[in-house]
Amino acid sequence: MPKTALLTDLQRLVRAYGVLAGTCDHERAIVGPISREWIASEVEQSVLLSSLPAELFDTQRGKDLLAAELYSDRNVDPRSIDPDTLDLSELCRDRVINSNRIPKLEPQINCAVLVANMLLGVRLYGNHGAGVPEISHDLIVAAMLQDALEKPYVFSALSSAEYEIVDADYIKTWFGPNVAMLSYQIRDALLAFETSSDSVVSSARIANSLAAIFASRLRLTARAAGDSVVSFLGTVRRAEVVKKGLDPDSSFPERPYLARDFELAEAALQLAGVDHYALREPVENTLMIAVKDALEDETKRSRLSGRRGKAVHELHINLPVMEYYVASESSNSLETVHLASFEMMRSLEKGRRKSLSTMVAHAFRISAFAERVLGDALEPLVITLAMLHDVVEDGSAAVTGFDHSLQKIMFRFGAPIAAMVSELTDSSVKTAGAHKARMTYEQPHLISPEDQYNVNRFTELDLRPSDGRQPYTLSGIVIKLLDTVVSLEEGIRDPELMTDWWRHSGARIFWADNMRGSIVHPLIERLVIELKQSRSDPEYALKPHRVNRGRLRAGRALLETTLNHLDMYTTQNLAILSDEYQLDESQREFLIRSFNDPNITEERFSKLVLDELLTEDRLCRAMDLGRVPAKNYVTLYKKSSVPEESSDKTTLLSYRGNALRRKAIRTELGLDTPEGITALSLRHEQVLSMYDQKMSSTELKLPCDTVEMVS
Incomplete structure (x- = not known):
């Protein structure tokens, strides 16, 4: 596999995803690194609604849960629910929910996704819409890697004694000298700024990087504060946060961290060179105002998060990449990969798997494997599918509570991508995936996404999860097999979890x-x-449905x-x-x-x-x-x-x-x-x-x- 010779921007980005999954997935907002016992307490499982702390139902997220579970057939405003008037022990006694619907501290890798999309907005729409090419793709990757620097990369070996360290030499080897240089320029500027916000910032591109990083860190802290996560931690996690200096019994345990991150973000956004309309204004008019209100009046902290949270949802939808970029017009592009990572992060922020991994890291790891095995055949579309393949299924109301759908994917990314996501989304019919795989096996040739999904059929596509009427496309086969590889790897690495x-x-x-095997084997x-x-076929290269040598x-x-x-x-x-x-x-x-x-x-x-x-x-x-x-x-x-x-x-x-x-x-x-x-x-x-x-x-x-x- 090539290292840095002739690396594309896509390969560097995907390698960054892999490094982040292998260095930061065990870190959470506010508290940083967490123990394997903490991770074990968060693995995906079914839980009794009645076993959740009663105080949780006084919060907005708790009321959202009650509205969805007790009043799903009625148009109820969750804010109108008074848990004190309900016999929750009886009403919730036999109700089971997915643990991924319970608020949690976000994985630190989400910060990198936010940073990348904020800087991409400056690159595309800064300078009053003319764009800022100085915000290069190398700079975006370097900014993404900040939380990974000087940490062991757990996917570099099976044994912890053999892990590689993500240092300057590592980045130079795997990303190239320019990314290495920019990574440590940003790192030095970050450290100096954290020591003194009066420190001199060398250039506009570094100033934008600092502003994006500190704003993204504040966004993660703000969600935790809005969801009152620290107040409802269980025994294992509670003991850990106490050791880290937090007081889960205080009325607002996240407040000191929220105030610290607000101060840093506020100062970074005022740096000379930060693009006003593409970065400063969207962040100040949403995240900063909401956090300032919560710091001044803690009763307003519930406004920070939730389905329309002022520090979360409103920030996301006001970022230029969400507001202006049209993915359906450039489905096979690097920019669409970034937007897909953003959509995935927004929908699966609480998502944990049955292993060490978060759902975000799972998608990152699939992407890293795709870059490794596909090499020069890697295309942006494959990584976009890796990002989105679980969003509909795991971003549903039943799993993480976000009520995602194929129609929403079609609205944001266009019909062809939605159709490709549909073939990777598990159907409610358990045999649908196996039937689709068997149909694929019986085809006389492999089918490309372009052949199966006519890009002009926006209103004609009938989107169905794992539609058994059509075989898997070549891209679908790639993601389905790599999804299996990463799932197997998680089981291999984390049997005790x-x-x-x-x-x-x-x-x-x-x-x-039987289950995954019935799909994978065909x-x-x-x-x-x-x-x-x-x-064996001397005429193979002349056939209309041949696969080219690179893809073979x-x-x-x-x-x-x-x-x-x-x-x-x-x-x-x-x-x-x-x-x-x-x-x-x-x-x-x-x-x-x-x-x-x-x-x-x-x-x-x-x-x-x-x-x-x-x-x-x-x-x-x-x-x-x-x-x-x-x-x-x-x-x-x-x-x-x-x-x-x-x-x-x-x-x-x-x-x-x-x-x-x-x-x-x-x-x-x-x-x-x-x-x-x-x-x-x-x-x-x-x-x-x-x-x-x-x-x-x-x-x-x-x-x-x-x-x-x-x-």
């Missing part, structure tokens, strides 16, 4: 083989067919990356299965080796492993010791099974069959080189070592913080 069913082999293997096979046809190389790299992560996830799942049956190290090694040996027939594997090694007696002893809650948590038993039911080998044998098929694909495509096999074997050893290290110091069930989890 998984909870309940997802801690055990049953749910994990069923998801990998897509893999279709790419295999295309790659083999391109080599990218497809091969995408396949290899997907196969590798599926195999590493399988190794970890077999380690989990070994723990569930209390196998020793040599027995675990035998299980993994037999599972991956194509020379062992299914009948022989069933006898040696399923009948003689993974016995019911072993599992019962593990259950007696509290290592496994029940048989149906394990892959050899159906989730619906009752205690007296016998084991079912079907899922595990199917899982093995797909693992052996991946081995055969490597041979068919020439991916099984000695160097590649050696590197993959090393990664498998690292996966097992990391799993053993993390799980040896982790209780089987993590305590739930604040809310009651529902299985």
Whole structure:
């Protein structure tokens, strides 16, 4: 993969997304770095509405929850709800909500998204609409990277001892000397300004960078203050903020941080060279006025956030990129990527996954993988889809409470992008994705988005999530596979953060083989067919639906990356299965080796492993010791099974069959080189070592913080 030779602006931007996901995703507004226990308390789960603190329902966000859950069939003003007049314990007793609807401190990486879009507005619309080219794409990337500097990049290795540090040499190597120079010019100016706001700022571009950074930090703090987040933290998080000097019992615990950030932003916005109409005015007339009012009268803090929050929503919609930029006219552009990241951040700011990752970082990580595997074939449209692929599903009223929709995507980004997002949005029909993938496999050729979605059909498109009437496009295949890769990576890196069913082999293997597998396996096979046809058919290059050489190389790299992560996830799942049956190290090694040996027939594997090694007696002893809650948590038993039911080998044998098929694909495509096999074997050893290290110091069930989890 090229490092800085002939890097495009898109590649630098996407690398910045990846670095931010790998350095700042464990940091939150106001408090900075947080512990893995804090992260574990925020992972996505179902919670009982009645388990939330009663005081939360006195806030605007709490009243929004009550309006949505208790009065969804009525046009109720949430502000009119008086929780003291309601029997909430009875009304909310059996109501379950997604934990992503509960207010949280925002991840610090959201700040970088805001900074980028503020500076992009100056670049495009500053200087009274003429634009300011001095706000270069390199400068925007350098400003985005400020919170990542001098920190370990966790995705540079599996072992923390091998993490690379994002320092000047790293940035010069991966982003080029100009981004490195600008990054440290901004950093030095930031440090000097924080020490004294009277410090001299060298240029207008640095002044705009400082103004955007300090305004973005204030926006994150303002949302936390408006949502009263610190006041409603659970036990784990509460203890951490106390250690950091916050008093969650005070009436306005965020106030000192809000005042500090307001003072810095106010001074930065007055720097000479800050563009007035594209940056200063939009920020001052929304965010600054609202925060000033809250500091003077804390009863006005609730106005800062919420669906129409003056410090959040009003700021966002008044930024020039939101007000003036028309994404539908430039769907395959760098500017549309920035706007997509902004839309994603706005909709998923509370979103957490079932792992270490926030939803924003998940999209950033997909983008980073896309840049790595696609190389020169990378296009802005692919990254835009990476940003938006979860916005409709996870930005819905049921998940994060933002009521996003494909129609809203179409309004902001145009019909073609909305159609591409629709094919990546999970349908309420569980089999729709698998049917769509099977249809893709059966197609005589791969289909480009341009062929499938006529750009002129703005009013004719019938947008449906995972529409089973149409196959996946090539772009859809790329994002679907990379989404799977990142989901697998999250499970591999954070096994101790998984909870309940997802801690055990049953749910994990069923998801990998049946749920996501029913989509991924046909897509893999279709790419295999295309790659083999391109080599065997002498007329391939003349066919109208051929894939060009650059995309074929990218497809091969995408396949290899997907196969590798599926195999590493399988190794970890077999380690989990070994723990569930209390196998020793040599027995675990035998299980993994037999599972991956194509020379062992299914009948022989069933006898040696399923009948003689993974016995019911072993599992019962593990259950007696509290290592496994029940048989149906394990892959050899159906989730619906009752205690007296016998084991079912079907899922595990199917899982093995797909693992052996991946081995055969490597041979068919020439991916099984000695160097590649050696590197993959090393990664498998690292996966097992990391799993053993993390799980040896982790209780089987993590305590739930604040809310009651529902299985």
